Amino acid sequence: MNNILSFISQKIFYLPILYIAIGIVIYGILRKIIRYVLSLKTRHLQKNSGNYKKIETLRVLLQNIIKYSIGVLVILAILTVYGIDIGSILAGLGILGAVVGLALQDTFKDFFAGISILLENQFAIGDNIEIDGFRGDVIFLGLKTTKLRSYEGAVKIIANRNITNVTNYSLSSSLAIVDVAIANTEPQSKVEKILEDLAKELSDSLDSLAGPVELLGINELKDGNVTYRLTASTKPTENFGVERKIRKAVKERLDKEKIKIGYPNIEVYHGNK
Numbered sequence: 718m719n720n721i722l723s724f725i726s727q728k729i730f731y732l733p734i735l736y737i738a739i740g741i742v743i744y745g746i747l748r749k750i751i752r753y754v755l756s757l758k759t760r761h762l763q764k765n766s767g768n769y770k771k772i773e774t775l776r777v778l779l780q781n782i783i784k785y786s787i788g789v790l791v792i793l794a795i796l797t798v799y800g801i802d803i804g805s806i807l808a809g810l811g812i813l814g815a816v817v818g819l820a821l822q823d824t825f826k827d828f829f830a831g832i833s834i835l836l837e838n839q840f841a842i843g844d845n846i847e848i849d850g851f852r853g854d855v856i857f858l859g860l861k862t863t864k865l866r867s868y869e870g871a872v873k874i875i876a877n878r879n880i881t882n883v884t885n886y887s888l889s890s891s892l893a894i895v896d897v898a899i900a901n902t903e904p905q906s907k908v909e910k911i912l913e914d915l916a917k918e919l920s921d922s923l924d925s926l927a928g929p930v931e932l933l934g935i936n937e938l939k940d941g942n943v944t945y946r947l948t949a950s951t952k953p954t955e956n957f958g959v960e961r962k963i964r965k966a967v968k969e970r971l972d973k974e975k976i977k978i979g980y981p982n983i984e985v986y987h988g989n990k
Contacts, residue, residue: 733795740791747783751776774841774858778831781860823878827861830877834858844887845954848873848880890927891956893949895963898942898979899971905943908976909934912945915970923962925955930963942979 755776759769797803833839835858840846844855846865851873853865863880865873899908912932920929928950936946947967951959971978 729798732798736791736794736798740787744784744787748780751779751783771835771838771841773843774835777842777858778835778860785860823876824861826878827876830880831858831860831863834863834877834880839883840885840887844885846886847884848875848882852884852886887953889953891951891953893951893956893959893963895947895960895967896936897945897947897967897971899945900977900979901941901943903943903976905935907974908943908945911970911974911976912947912967915966916947919949919963919966923949923959925952925959926950927952940979944979 755772759772793803835841840855840858842855842858845852846855848863848865851865851867853867853871853873855863856866856872857864859877861877863875863877865875867873897912909932916930916932920926923930926949930947930949933946933948935943937944947963949956949959949963968978
């Protein structure tokens with residue numbers, strides 16, 4: 718028992734634990750300060766706005782920088798407890814810097830690419846983007862990687878240095894497009910009047926719109942059908958939901974007015990024997 722108490726009382730035992738505890742406490746305090754300061758800037762911002770997402774992404778990056786910095790300082794402090802000369806280590810870093818730089822050049826590229834993404838406002842947490850054919854919501858933007866979650870739930874992790882071409886669907890409004898095929902036998906004037914009235918009603922009732930629902934007119938003549946096109950400007954990435962609502966409303970109105978929906982027609986000719 719005396720040996721255990723003697724060992725516990727030695728600096729090589731309790732100081733490393735103390736340094737780790739101090740590092741955790743300092744990180745927790747700084748993290749709360751960052752949250753509080755940035756929350757003052759986001760207090761009057763909408764949660765899905767571009768500025769809100771940018772500040773939220775900045776918060777994540779600052780927390781990562783502080784976490785890694787405190788981790789390095791704690792490790793250096795622990796090394797001094799075990800009698801390792803930190804001064805010589807730091808002096809040797811000048812020689813090792815080139816070697817480490819070569820070994821970690823990809824990591825540095827990831828870091829600077831992440832900073833560039835943030836400063837240039839290419840995308841932020843919560844944006845819906847597409848990178849190399851994979852489309853999803855940004856759920857994490859760190860110093861090394863960016864994580865995207867697709868509509869189906871798949872998560873793709875991409876090194877920041879590999880992000881070159883990005884399509885961001887959240888920077889501007891989206892366009893909902895609905896094509897309605899009507900049988901060629903239905904009167905054009907009647908169909909257009911029905912769709913125009915419905916477009917006005919939907920413009921007043923649908924959520925997520927950034928502009929009115931409009932009937933553009935006849936978009937295609939094919940297979941014995943007349944295809945009319947309805948469009949609507951929506952909030953970013955809300956176009957698919959709006960399209961489904963428009964299709965449902967169109968189907969219900971056409972059924973009510975007894976307008977035949979178009980189907981592919983095939984004409985068969987019998988030759989003379």
